[in-house]
Amino acid sequence: MIGRLKGILSEKQPPEILVDINGVGYEVTLPMSCFYELPPVGETITVLTHFVVREDAQLLFGFNTKIERALFRELIKTNGVGPKLALGIMSGMTADQFIHHIGEGNISALIKLPGVGKKTAERLIIEMRDRLKNFTGYDLFNPAPDSVTQSDVIQGAMNEAMAALQALGYKPNTAEQAIKKVAQPGRNAEQLIRDALRNMV
Structure with missing residues (x-):
């Protein structure tokens, strides 16, 4: 392995x-x-x-860390959650937010994540509530400082960002709208993706 x-x-x-x-x-x-x-x-x-x-x-x-990998492994132990969905969850919500929503049984917050419907949200809460107690306090969503923009062509960055959101499970229209809301000249795809995901949570 x-x-x-x-x-x-x-x-x-x-x-x-x-x-x-x-x-x-x-x-x-x-x-x-x-x-x-x-x-x-x-x-x-x-x-x-x-x-x-x-x-x-x-x-x-x-x-990047053992905690991130451990959370991923706990997610894919849940019935109906595969690696792609687990990545989407970890991309769209901080660990602390996820743990909080699981503990509170907050279905409405969880269904905002890509690929998570009501039934999946209920399964996450039921199956992971006890298993996540050891993860409290860890924040997996810790973006590095903004990197230097490689291109001034905003459309190219937008297309790359929209493709990444679709790869995470968001519908094309949802991805396009989310990126357009945060698009600004001089911003690269990583920055657009980060802000779009924050706005959708």
């Missing part, structure tokens, strides 16, 4: 990155809360991973 990768960050396209280790590139999918903290392309990074083997694919999911 692959539990950690250390190498050069060769590419990053929300929500995926490519880590080069001695000439071998590993594709890793991250929640946006982790993606915000990535250094510029070309720098060395260490990513904690969860390895998933399916009949049609072998997938790596990456995290």
Whole structure:
């Protein structure tokens, strides 16, 4: 099982990155809360991973801390919650918010997350309430300072941001509206995604 990768960050396209280790590139999918903290392309990074083997694919999911990875593993233990939905949850809400809403049984807050309907929200509350007690106090949504904008072409950043939201499970119209609300000249895709997700919670 692959539990950690250390190498050069060769590419990053929300929500995926490519880590080069001695000439071998590993594709890793991250929640946006982790993606915000990535250094510029070309720098060395260490990513904690969860390895998933399916009949049609072998997938790596990456995290910056053990707590993030532990929460992801607790999420996918829940009936009806797969890795994609778990990433969407971790991208759209802080850990403290998620734990609070689970503890309070706040279905209305949970159904705002991509892919979470009423039945899924109820399952999350029922199955995770006790298991999440040890996670109280940890905030997984800790964006790094805004990175330097790589392009002044706002439309390109908007398209990239909308594609990332759709990859997290948001409908195209919802993603487009959310990005348009936060779009400003000189902002890159990561900044647009971060603010759009905050507004949708």
